[in-house]
Amino acid sequence: MKTGPTLLAIPAASYSFFRAAVALSLVLALGGFSLHAAEAPKASPAAAPRPIFKAGFAERDITPDLGMEEPGGYGKVYHRAFHDPCKVRAAVFDDGRQRVALVGIDLLFITRALTKETRAEIEKRCGIPAGSILIGASHSHSSGPIGMIEPGELDQASPLVQDLYFNKSTVSNPGYIQLLRRQIVEAVVAADANRVEAKAAMGFGHEDQVAFNRRLRMKNGLSYSHPGAGNPDIIGYAGPVDPQVGVIGVWDLRNNLLGVVVNFSCHATTSPGGISANWPGAMEQTLRGATHQPALPVVFLQGACGDITQVDNLTKFQNPAPEEWWQIVGGRIGAEAYKTLLLIRRGANSDLPVNVRSRIWNIPRRRPTPEKVDRALEIVQAGVRDNATEWTFAKETLLLDAMLKARPEVEVEVQAIQVGPVVLVSNPAEYFVQYGLDIKKGSKFPFTFPVELANGSTGYVPTEEAFGPNGGGYETRLTSYSNLELSAGRQFAETGIELANQMTPGPIPQPPPAPPFRAPWLYGNQPPELK
Numbered sequence: 001m002k003t004g005p006t007l008l009a010i011p012a013a014s015y016s017f018f019r020a021a022v023a024l025s026l027v028l029a030l031g032g033f034s035l036h037a038a039e040a041p042k043a044s045p046a047a048a049p050r051p052i053f054k055a056g057f058a059e060r061d062i063t064p065d066l067g068m069e070e071p072g073g074y075g076k077v078y079h080r081a082f083h084d085p086c087k088v089r090a091a092v093f094d095d096g097r098q099r100v101a102l103v104g105i106d107l108l109f110i111t112r113a114l115t116k117e118t119r120a121e122i123e124k125r126c127g128i129p130a131g132s133i134l135i136g137a138s139h140s141h142s143s144g145p146i147g148m149i150e151p152g153e154l155d156q157a158s159p160l161v162q163d164l165y166f167n168k169s170t171v172s173n174p175g176y177i178q179l180l181r182r183q184i185v186e187a188v189v190a191a192d193a194n195r196v197e198a199k200a201a202m203g204f205g206h207e208d209q210v211a212f213n214r215r216l217r218m219k220n221g222l223s224y225s226h227p228g229a230g231n232p233d234i235i236g237y238a239g240p241v242d243p244q245v246g247v248i249g250v251w252d253l254r255n256n257l258l259g260v261v262v263n264f265s266c267h268a269t270t271s272p273g274g275i276s277a278n279w280p281g282a283m284e285q286t287l288r289g290a291t292h293q294p295a296l297p298v299v300f301l302q303g304a305c306g307d308i309t310q311v312d313n314l315t316k317f318q319n320p321a322p323e324e325w326w327q328i329v330g331g332r333i334g335a336e337a338y339k340t341l342l343l344i345r346r347g348a349n350s351d352l353p354v355n356v357r358s359r360i361w362n363i364p365r366r367r368p369t370p371e372k373v374d375r376a377l378e379i380v381q382a383g384v385r386d387n388a389t390e391w392t393f394a395k396e397t398l399l400l401d402a403m404l405k406a407r408p409e410v411e412v413e414v415q416a417i418q419v420g421p422v423v424l425v426s427n428p429a430e431y432f433v434q435y436g437l438d439i440k441k442g443s444k445f446p447f448t449f450p451v452e453l454a455n456g457s458t459g460y461v462p463t464e465e466a467f468g469p470n471g472g473g474y475e476t477r478l479t480s481y482s483n484l485e486l487s488a489g490r491q492f493a494e495t496g497i498e499l500a501n502q503m504t505p506g507p508i509p510q511p512p513p514a515p516p517f518r519a520p521w522l523y524g525n526q527p528p529e530l531k
């Protein structure tokens with residue numbers, strides 16, 4: 001798919017001012033950065049043995065029960081059927097000096113509190129440092145119940161606001177959160193215990209038929225999210241896509257495939273009907289079928305897909321039925337990952353340095369005006385009449401107003417994890433794809449995988465362009481879910497690039513070189529033989 005205009009329209013002068021302002025606000029917010037390089041490599045004398053690369057994979061089931069809430073919207077929906085299991089899948093990489101864990105979870109998002117609790121428990125159980133663990137949600141819209149309120153955030157709120165949250169919004173199920181906590185820890189501890197000497201290779205596949213930018217430029221000068229196929233007021237896509245399918249394949253020393261890590265940018269909204277891992281489940285099925293390994297671990301880490309879904313607003317054709325759509329998106333990405341594995345496996349090797357950098361700071365939330373809050377209260381108190389959408393967003397304004405009183409700033413973490421020549425650069429946003437492309441461009445690593453919705457959840461983080469005069473749409477609405485200040489996306493990108501570039505990419509695994517030339521093939525070095 002051709003991409004739209006690039007969304008980097010910040011004049012150089014204001015850009016450098018912005019950088020300075022960000023740096024200052026970060027320092028003020030924290031009194032300095034929290035920066036760690038956990039399990040820092042010890043100085044290795046020249047005679048030290050070559051480090052041994054090890055890898056382990058494991059998965060655990062986190063399928064919710066029927067009747068539990070199905071999060072993904074601003075109201076309450078309940079699971080009524082089962083389609084395919086939801087799982088947490090973990091990979092642990094170890095270069096003999098330090099270990100990192102990549103955890104992909106079939107969940108709409110993961111809260112900061114749950115991230116911290118599970119990381120602490122993992123560190124206690126198997127010694128992988130908390131800061132070296134990346135937990136990324138797949139953004140499955142057909143997964144288990146998780147609510148976005150962090151502990152204590154609404155404790156002081158009015159009875160009205162508490163009612164709006166607990167009875168009119170998606171909330172966590174305490175039993176299910178217990179299950180998540182247990183299974184995330186168990187998956188990582190098992191992956192760590194499964195470590196064996198291994199080799200790995202990496203590559204990019206290309207898939208441009210299943211994911212589309214859902215924001216479209218309209219004739220009135222604004223950008224709408226999902227204006228609808230056939231809408232005569234559409235001018236074109238308002239932003240790009242990222243067709244790269246990032247793949248890491250890991251084999252033991254006898255060439256048995258141990259597991260795969262896949263990174264791609266597309267909302268997991270091909271809900272096939274019922275509880276489901278969403279299209280990453282179909283992707284896993286495809287990879288397992290192609291490799292004849294019915295239990296192959298496939299760790300999926302969602303790319304920057306804040307504005308990317310399977311829906312093409314410029315299509316001329318009817319959309320597929322839900323089940324078929326699940327297969328098309330997951331199947332094509334899985335097939336592309338398999339093609340990539342076939343291409344790279346001969347080059348797999350064990351010379352893969354592992355490393356990590358991260359930074360934690362606070363970003364202020366945007367504030368609704370007092371007039372907007374007053375008006376929202378009127379709308380909510382009047383009850384839902386003809387305009388349920390207006391009521392829902394009024395409810396969101398009141399929730400945000402209450403959250404601002406408890407926690408006007410949000411703790412965010414950007415993490416860069418290196419596996420050889422790959423760097424995974426994560427942040428907690430539903431992140432616009434342009435920023436993912438920016439991170440790929442700014443990183444000096446040959447393989448950069450942006451990972452969104454990782455180690456916390458801060459809602460949609462659009463580009464500054466999307467907040468400008470030609471912006472707008474769904475993702476720029478101010479809600480209790482999406483409310484970071486306008487520069488948040490750029491802060492994430494710049495920090496991610498900076499952290500990635502503090503590390504040195506490992507060599508790209510390649511097949512053995514061709515033997516030196518000796519002589520041409522004697523059957524094939526003759527002029528045409530006409531008689």
Ligand SMILES: [Zn+2]
Nearest residue numbers: 139267306430
């Ligand atoms: Zn989303």
